[in-house]
Amino acid sequence: MKLSYTSYRVQCTHPFGISRSTHDHYDVVYVYLEQDGILGRGEAAPSGRYNEYASDIIGVLDNGIVLPESMDDPIAFSEKVLPQCKGIKALEVAFSMAILDWWCQKEGMPLYQYLGADPSKAPKTSFTISIGDMDLIPEKVKEGALFHILKVKIGMGMEKDKAIMNAIRQETDQLIRVDANEGWDLDTGIEMCEWLADRNVEFVEQPFKSINLKDTAELRKKSPLPLIADENSLNSGDIPGIEGVFDGINIKLMKCGSLIEGLKMVKMARERDMQIMLGCMIESSVGITAAAHLSPLVDYADLDGNLLINNDPYRGVLVEDGKLVLPRGNGLGVSLNSIEEKLI
Ligand SMILES: [Mg+2]
Structure with missing residues (x-):
């Protein structure tokens, strides 16, 4: 299983204001898992409200994530990967998405199923x-x-x-x-x-x-x-x-x-x-x-x-x-x- 990732800046159509902040863009991080010609994708959209930032996510990924050898069971795979995300929930869910995207494509079923x-x-x-x-x-x-x-x-x-x-x-x-x-x-x-x-x-x-x-x-x-x-x-x-x-x-x-x-x-x-x-x-x-x-x-x-x-x-x-x-x-x-x- 090969891991790659990249950050991307999403631009708001209008400045996005809520009671505590306004932004005209946000930085997200895409996580990709690839094996056997199948690409699984996940997205981390960190929120400053929860002290999560794209720069920290890239830092964790740059430090290296150890992936299990094989993906026989997506839950077992997740249980080995998510704890390496230093508690950053947006990164954890990006992996959760990529793992299940990959697994469901391999099994030939939509994620909703x-x-x-x-x-x-x-x-x-x-x-x-x-x-x-x-x-x-x-x-x-x-x-x-x-x-x-x-x-x-x-x-x-x-x-x-x-x-x-x-x-x-x-x-x-x-x-x-x-x-x-x-x-x-x-x-x-x-x-x-x-x-x-x-x-x-x-x-x-x-x-x-x-x-x-x-x-x-x-x-x-x-x-x-x-x-x-x-x-x-x-x-x-x-x-x-x-x-x-x-x-x-x-x-x-x-x-x-x-x-x-x-x-x-x-x-x-x-x-x-x-x-x-x-x-x-x-x-x-x-x-x-x-x-x-x-x-x-x-x-x-x-x-x-x-x-x-x-x-x-x-x-x-x-x-x-x-x-x-x-x-x-x-x-x-x-x-x-x-x-x-x-x-x-
Ligand atoms: Mg709300």
């Missing part, structure tokens, strides 16, 4: 309106017109958040999910949830800082809208502690570190009757397609990271009438979209 997911049950995805220049809102809403659901980033304080929502509501009556990205305090949360409930909003994601579960529990008692954990739901270990505090979880592969861990989170949330959303970072079609293979197993998809960039080098999952359409090829089913010398 390996994961036990029915592609006809893939959900609709939301399209994100990030925080930024208010004058851009009409243009951003127009870009999201083909989607049935918008995800609106807020968390800037009551006045600004209401101004953002009012500006969007002037343009569209589409269903909206809001994400405060830890930006509110309790009073703001209580008033905003009441206010948003009258404006065709489906749920609120991560109202408060992840350390503030006490206020989250308090808000949940008063909020007419369900609360979904994101920064409070990194991996399966977080789920027991937020049961009863949030109504649901947002699973992101870049946070949880493997497709198998993602499956475990789905199972644990189902056992607890919690709602499940599948989200993403700003990433290209390799990472988004990997997540999309899990999407038939969840309630809500927010898999639009590849749609918010203008230089996606890969093509995989598509969106038709707002719904995710999984590629039917074996493995991830992704292919190179543009000729980039360093990419394979």
